[in-house]
């Protein structure tokens with residue numbers, strides 16, 4: 648039960664989401680100028696997601712739904728104090744499930760080179776030139792893809808009370 652994936656809606660969650668991104672993806676990398684007011688953050692098809700563990704915010708990402716069955720995973724971050732304990736893997740699985748609920752079948756990410764191992768360990772593969780242009784391209788980024796397996800309702804075994812008559 649301990650993990651929840653929350654779509655950021657409240658001001659408190661918004662502040663936490665930006666604080667995690669700023670700390671992990673800017674300050675830890677020696678970058679400055681994190682902007683929490685970029686217009687793409689407010690687009691309704693861009694889902695700002697916060698991972699909580701035992702009530703504490705520990706991870707973030709943004710899922711951009713391109714509304715064509717594909718989505719972009721942006722800026723995945725797990726706070727430094729709890730890294731390497733499996734939370735990133737859980738975040739990845741929960742985002743995949745969230746994307747499935749939106750009807751997304753294929754996800755893309757532009758991975759930081761030192762995070763490629765994380766994506767490879769969680770089912771992503773390098774793309775072969777078929778990433779959407781919205782993913783963007785950086786010289787050092789690694790474009791990766793993941794196909795989401797849709798659930799086949801026929802293959803789900805229902806508990807006795809839920810079996811159709």
Ligand SMILES: CC(C)(COP(=O)(O)OP(=O)(O)OC[C@H]1O[C@@H](n2cnc3c(N)ncnc32)[C@H](O)[C@@H]1OP(=O)(O)O)[C@@H](O)C(=O)NCCC(=O)NCCS
Pocket residue numbers: 671672722723724725726729730731732733734735736737757758759761762763764765766768769
């Ligand atoms: C990348 C990140 C999200 C992973 O989160 P995490 O909670 O540390 O990851 P987990 O503990 O769930 O690790 C899951 C698997 O990925 C592997 N892994 C995690 N980070 C890795 C890395 N940098 N390189 C290689 N493998 C890595 C782990 O060994 C683990 O594999 P295993 O289960 O087979 O042992 C986190 O390290 C982070 O926030 N890093 C800084 C920001 C960053 O680089 N984000 C990616 C931007 S594209």
